[in-house]
Amino acid sequence: MTFSRTARWATGWLLAAAWALSFPLFSSLAPHRLWGWCAAAGYLGAAAATALGRRRAALAAALLGAVAVPLLWLVLTGQGQSEVTVIERSARLLLESGRLYVDRPAHVGEYTPYLPGMALLGIPRALLGGDGSGDGWAVRLLGDARIWCAAVLFGCLWAARQLLGGGPGGAPGGAAGRLLPVLVASPVVALPLAVSGVDLPLAGLCCLALAAAAAGRPALAGAALAGACALKWTALPAVAVAVALLAACRGGRPAVRCALVAAGGTALLVLPAALLQPAELWRQVFAFPTGRAEVPTPASSPLPGHLLAELGSWGWYLTVGLLLTGGLAVALSLLARPPRTVVAAADRLALGLTLAFLLAPAGRFGYLALPVLLSVWARSVTVPGVSRVVTGSFRLRLRPSDGRPGVRSERPGGHFA
Numbered sequence: 001m002t003f004s005r006t007a008r009w010a011t012g013w014l015l016a017a018a019w020a021l022s023f024p025l026f027s028s029l030a031p032h033r034l035w036g037w038c039a040a041a042g043y044l045g046a047a048a049a050t051a052l053g054r055r056r057a058a059l060a061a062a063l064l065g066a067v068a069v070p071l072l073w074l075v076l077t078g079q080g081q082s083e084v085t086v087i088e089r090s091a092r093l094l095l096e097s098g099r100l101y102v103d104r105p106a107h108v109g110e111y112t113p114y115l116p117g118m119a120l121l122g123i124p125r126a127l128l129g130g131d132g133s134g135d136g137w138a139v140r141l142l143g144d145a146r147i148w149c150a151a152v153l154f155g156c157l158w159a160a161r162q163l164l165g166g167g168p169g170g171a172p173g174g175a176a177g178r179l180l181p182v183l184v185a186s187p188v189v190a191l192p193l194a195v196s197g198v199d200l201p202l203a204g205l206c207c208l209a210l211a212a213a214a215a216g217r218p219a220l221a222g223a224a225l226a227g228a229c230a231l232k233w234t235a236l237p238a239v240a241v242a243v244a245l246l247a248a249c250r251g252g253r254p255a256v257r258c259a260l261v262a263a264g265g266t267a268l269l270v271l272p273a274a275l276l277q278p279a280e281l282w283r284q285v286f287a288f289p290t291g292r293a294e295v296p297t298p299a300s301s302p303l304p305g306h307l308l309a310e311l312g313s314w315g316w317y318l319t320v321g322l323l324l325t326g327g328l329a330v331a332l333s334l335l336a337r338p339p340r341t342v343v344a345a346a347d348r349l350a351l352g353l354t355l356a357f358l359l360a361p362a363g364r365f366g367y368l369a370l371p372v373l374l375s376v377w378a379r380s381v382t383v384p385g386v387s388r389v390v391t392g393s394f395r396l397r398l399r400p401s402d403g404r405p406g407v408r409s410e411r412p413g414g415h416f417a
Contacts, residue, residue, distance in 0.1 A: 091122030117230030149197030156204030226265025346378035
């Protein structure tokens with residue numbers, strides 16, 4: 001049985017609504033339950049509008065219900081996951097004492113499992129003052145870390161689109177061009193955007209790094225990678241993928257330049273905190289997320305790595321061994337068959353991150369949203385039926401059917417030869 005395009009879209013919105021409704025039914029977190037009710041209403045409205053042939057109205061309903069309403073409500077009422085207050089506390093400590101981490105944290109809420117770059121997203125709250133409970137709506141809105149996490153994500157996605165020819169006169173058309181707003185409206189982005197936002201800047205910077213590598217901009221790619229690696233150490237696989245993409249498409253010198261900028265930028269952002277609080281950085285950024293700190297991490301979804309780690313010390317070492325083996329396999333694949341397009345690079349990074357999240361000693365199902373976002377984003381900036389490859393001083397348009405260059409070659413400046 002063949003479904004029409006309208007039926008497929010309506011079914012997708014209905015599935016998203018069913019997923020959203022699971023949060024009011026099963027989640028113990030109030031922000032998640034609120035998001036679930038709002039998003040379910042938006043997705044059901046999108047399904048109805050799709051059935052009536054109103055695709056723009058469908059997207060608007062999904063964005064309103066899954067993003068705008070819950071985000072504004074949670075921000076203006078000062079609700080959210082603990083990650084929001086953790087980021088804002090880090091920024092306050094940074095401005096007050098030059099330190100980022102609470103010394104000898106006694107409970108989960110005092111841990112900061114992020115590298116120093118994440119504190120920068122909490123600086124607006126620290127500068128505006130207030131604790132979110134008695135502040136005016138402007139202070140709450142402009143100071144909330146989620147708003148700045150979203151700003152980094154959307155700013156990076158916009159810049160990546162420009163690098164890949166998505167500006168005026170070069171915007172991808174067809175279904176690919178509409179994937180990005182649908183992605184934002186989907187639970188993959190809408191849920192973390194509304195309740196925490198903490199993984200969104202990492203995703204945006206990874207997308208920008210891959211786009212810059214594909215466009216032959218090694219310094220920009222390295223700077224984006226440095227920003228990502230200064231947020232979370234889980235961004236490290238993106239360095240290998242971006243360097244491999246540059247090496248395959250531009251040669252060894254740009255790849256080395258990218259790696260050096262990434263390493264130098266990361267060191268510049270991370271080393272001050274590492275020198276000032278080395279024990280706390282290790283305890284809170286590395287030991288805590290992997291389940292080796294005095295306080296157990298709340299990231300305990302029943303993923304394979306966590307289930308193995310729960311069996312005892314030997315299980316923890318086994319899952320770490322499997323994690324390293326998976327990372328080595330992905331690294332070897334980059335050497336044997338390096339990616340040559342944005343889609344291939346994003347898929348390879350998504351594969352590596354998926355293995356890492358599945359095999360990590362501690363993790364959450366929500367972490368898997370990042371690989372999905374990367375793969376869908378790459379397809380949203382690619383012209384349907386055409387893969388873009390950067391080689392030498394030309395950008396070639398390849399036909400997927402035979403992989404041979406098309407009739408025209410496009411110079412990096414956007415003019416056809």
